[in-house]
Amino acid sequence: MSQPTVSPAAEATHRTPDEAGMKCGRTSCYPCVVMIETALGRVEEGSASWGEIRHGDAFDLINMMPDESVDLVLTSPPYWGQRCYGQELSEHVLKRWEETGCPASRVPPYGWYHEAGGVLGLEPYPSWYVDHLVEFFNRARRILKPSSSLWLNLGDTYFARWGSIRDHGRQGYRDERQRRRTPSGGYLQDKQLLLIPARFAIAMQEAGWILRNDLIWAKPQVMPRPESDRLRLSHEHWLHFVPRQPRGRARYYYDINACEEGTRDVVICPTAPGSDGHTATFPPELIRPRIMSACPPGGLLLDPFCGTGRAIVAAIQLGRRGVGFEVSDVHAATAQRNLAAALFEAGVPLCLELQA
Numbered sequence: 349m350s351q352p353t354v355s356p357a358a359e360a361t362h363r364t365p366d367e368a369g370m371k372c373g374r375t376s377c378y379p380c381v382v383m384i385e386t387a388l389g390r391v392e393e394g395s396a397s398w399g400e401i402r403h404g405d406a407f408d409l410i411n412m413m414p415d416e417s418v419d420l421v422l423t424s425p426p427y428w429g430q431r432c433y434g435q436e437l438s439e440h441v442l443k444r445w446e447e448t449g450c451p452a453s454r455v456p457p458y459g460w461y462h463e464a465g466g467v468l469g470l471e472p473y474p475s476w477y478v479d480h481l482v483e484f485f486n487r488a489r490r491i492l493k494p495s496s497s498l499w500l501n502l503g504d505t506y507f508a509r510w511g512s513i514r515d516h517g518r519q520g521y522r523d524e525r526q527r528r529r530t531p532s533g534g535y536l537q538d539k540q541l542l543l544i545p546a547r548f549a550i551a552m553q554e555a556g557w558i559l560r561n562d563l564i565w566a567k568p569q570v571m572p573r574p575e576s577d578r579l580r581l582s583h584e585h586w587l588h589f590v591p592r593q594p595r596g597r598a599r600y601y602y603d604i605n606a607c608e609e610g611t612r613d614v615v616i617c618p619t620a621p622g623s624d625g626h627t628a629t630f631p632p633e634l635i636r637p638r639i640m641s642a643c644p645p646g647g648l649l650l651d652p653f654c655g656t657g658r659a660i661v662a663a664i665q666l667g668r669r670g671v672g673f674e675v676s677d678v679h680a681a682t683a684q685r686n687l688a689a690a691l692f693e694a695g696v697p698l699c700l701e702l703q704a
């Protein structure tokens with residue numbers, strides 16, 4: 349695969365990631381605006397950055413992206429009811445919502461929920477979580493090119509009236525866990541598999557997205573579980589959406605030759621060992637075919653919940669550009685380091701120019 353090459357002029361300013369990071373002296377944003385001649389063509393100086401990690405809430409940061417600038421959103425948001433990723437959760441959000449006179453069946457907009465101390469993924473009800481995700485991707489439509497795609501990885505959750513929330517580790521293992529009482533009733537019953545990916549996919553269809561694939565990521569090794577009355581969950585979903593066009597059929601960039609041999613919608617792939625304290629990292633072999641098939645060379649990938657930045661790193665390695673958002677300062681700093689190393693390895697000079 350072609351990678352960015354360095355022109356002699358640029359080589360003169362080439363620094364190590366550490367040197368460049370020190371020069372930037374910024375932790376909340378690591379823009380690496382570059383240049384010039386690449387194997388993929390000419391990138392106008394200042395018009396685009398090859399890679400950038402922005403620290404903050406994706407719901408705010410998405411509003412700062414230019415219209416129709418993104419070719420592919422590839423991401424994995426926090427799954428429902430599992431981890432807090434170091435964020436503080438208020439236990440009183442539902443009570444506060446009901447105090448406003450609104451029933452729990454009406455979902456508060458994410459802005460209100462977050463202001464009240466809510467955390468994405470730890471909504472009291474799956475319906476609130478699904479609506480918040482759909483709200484986010486509807487906001488994202490403005491920044492998507494008409495030829496763009498969204499690939500989203502989601503796992504499912506079993507309902508438990510006393511749920512276990514972990515700070516970082518996989519559910520059931522290693523990490524300290526907190527208990528939270530989750531409201532039950534209706535289909536929210538102990539032992540219920542919630543079908544969150546399906547609920548989300550249907551809500552997205554109703555919000556004007558076209559679902560093109562529900563790819564099953566089958567994991568050959570999964571940890572043992574204590575339950576003896578059900579099988580172990582050993583797959584997750586990767587949903588491929590494209591935006592519905594104002595008229596006519598959806599047309600989007602797609603190179604099927606870049607997908608796995610056999611082009612089937614079940615991919616067997618081991619989980620990637622967590623790196624840098626993050627345990628939900630993308631296996632690079634799984635995301636590379638998604639990036640190559642759905643993002644044109646030189647195109648821009650956005651991962652709004654980027655964790656350690658695996659998708660951004662893969663984009664750079666494959667000759668695409670990447671922007672990541674991350675709310676945790678620890679993970680954002682890791683993603684920045686990983687991005688800097690990837691740019692360095694790809695021969696892209698760092699910090700030729702700092703963005704305002």
Ligand SMILES: C[S@@+](CC[C@H](N)C(=O)[O-])C[C@H]1O[C@@H](n2cnc3c(N)ncnc32)[C@H](O)[C@@H]1O
Nearest residue numbers: 405406433628629630653654655656658674675
């Ligand atoms: C499932 S993990 C993604 C891991 C990533 N795919 C990787 O390979 O490292 C979800 C990430 O979203 C981040 N996150 C949660 N809420 C967020 C928000 N509102 N805005 C931005 N990032 C958020 C979490 O801190 C976590 O790192």
